[in-house]
Amino acid sequence: MKFEEIEAVMRKNESLSEQFILPGNYIVVRLDGKGFTKLTKEKLTLEKPFDERFGKAMIDTAKHLFNTGFKVLYGYTQSDEISLLIDQDDQTFSRKTRKLNSVLSGEASAFFSLQFQELCVFDCRTIAIPNREMLLDYFCWRQEDAHRNSLSAYCYWTLRNNGYTAKQATGKIEKMTQAEKNELLFQYGINYNTLPLWQKRGVGIYNKELMKQGFNPVTKETVDYMRKELFVEKKLLIRGEYREFLREIFNNK
Template identity: 30%
Template sequence: MKWREFFPHKELRYPPSFCAKVISCGAIYVLQSYLLWRQNDCHTNNLCNTCLWELIIKGGKTESEALELLKGTCKEEKNNLLFENFEINYQKLNEMFRQGSCILKTEVIDVVKHNENGSPVRRLRKKLRIVHSKNIAGISFWNKHKCLRNELGSFSKDIAKVEPDFLKSFQFEKRLMPSTWIVIRIDGCHFHRFSDVHEFVKPNDEQALKLMNSCAVAVVKEFQDTVFAYGVSDEYSFVLKKDSQFYQRRASKIVSVMVSLFTSMYTMKWKDFFPERDLKYPPYFDGRAVCYPSSEILRDYLAWRQVDCHINNQYNTCFWQLVKSGKSKSEAQNFLKGTLAGDKDKLLKQFGIDYSKLPVMFRQGSSTFWDKGDIIMINNNKPSDENSQNKVVIEHCNIIESSFWCAHPTILNA
């Protein structure tokens, strides 16, 4: 959503994705060492990149020639190269480039309202502030920002050097069990509010579901180890093949990169599905990784999600029909409490709705996968005459029964 604010004349050609890792800082000195390491890394990389691109753009070197010229040079030599060859004083470059950025929560006195007599009512509030500072791991920086000391503690002394290997020992790298199916399940966070604010049709907004499917297609295409995905409502489960070595099976990186791409795609594709509606604020999703040792257990998981799709959709269809008929939300909930599937079917028929004839996407969810010349199943589980080679397809069909998997043997044999 922010791209246009900073690049008003440049199109975002494809969405970014980000990977993350967890660093467990059990003591304040570990946090201090980590911050020093990251800021030193910022300086080292920026100095090297500044030299590299000056040599390429102004010096006329190729990238390989520039890299060879910089190989083995120390910090002083790079500084001299910039000054003598390009009249650049590195210390006068933008401090954000050299030092990176810190985002702090600072306490400020803010006017929250006015009394009847017009006098302001002030409260202590926290506001975000972006800071660029030379040494964020130093005592002086920490003492300058009271919020850091209050929330994180104080540094006992300044440190000048840190060993990266020491800090890497604190990285939490959960590697997923080998030779198992990896399922990355993505769920929308606070999507009830998001759907209300953006006026989604209840109980199912077809365009919103198609947007989710479009994002899933992008994820499947981007990450080739993804062999199947199943989605319903604001969730999607992505299945990675058993022998996948994607990010060396590190859970945090796999989850973060897939969730971030899905979220980026959702924001980027919004106007494709809601051309007349502005995205008022960006959605966000959480994710988790689960391993399943056999195809049978994996199919049980997917069957569970499809059964859940049916149960939730039938309930929600009844619920919103009752609300539309004049009942309050609490009255509708109480009315449906303890009812069985048959009771709900009868209720819907009173509203003139045959549940079995509702759009199959609402009742059975969406399956997204690479079609590799298998028999394509259409909604009623009958073979289609159309075959498409090596493309990602979206089907709305029964994945609980064996017929789907028999028609698409390459999915579980990937």
């Protein structure tokens, strides 16, 4: 078979296997650390259950993804995951899911690896969301997941630091309600309500208009102007208030 004939067959096979995010759908991408449990336990020296340096690396990685060729409207990170909302009308790579997944996972993996000088890998999934309310549901769901995981992590490491084995700690908190977990922490002198919000509710990243000052070389005067900059919100609102916070960001894209 001639080269041209082989190429035609291969190109056809490629095109038939393509998947796209259809027009009118919102594009959400979620990246998760692959094998990060082993990474954080065996290769990195980190504070438990939350480490400032690791948290900053996740935020910086999410910020980096705003500058990879896609029009990202909102980023959210908690633990070892990042969720991105890409503009509904973005046509980068013709909205091919394989390109979204491969480019963003590659960018995140490379950038995060440089922060710790260790091989760190993110997997990636692209999700089509058909309407605004479901979009709000998605980000509220991820924030609630952050809260539940954070509470369990604090309980687990509090028990580990007080003589429990990994198996014993896991078994003790496995069937506890949230109220019981809060009470457990209180018994060890920890008030969960006073812990840093970024650890409990994650971090939001979005473009925000800020007033800046500049110098006009012609008039020799200081001038005020509005400029959009990436803003990191470490004190996110919760539940209904978080939903309204998101709605305002999405309305002002």
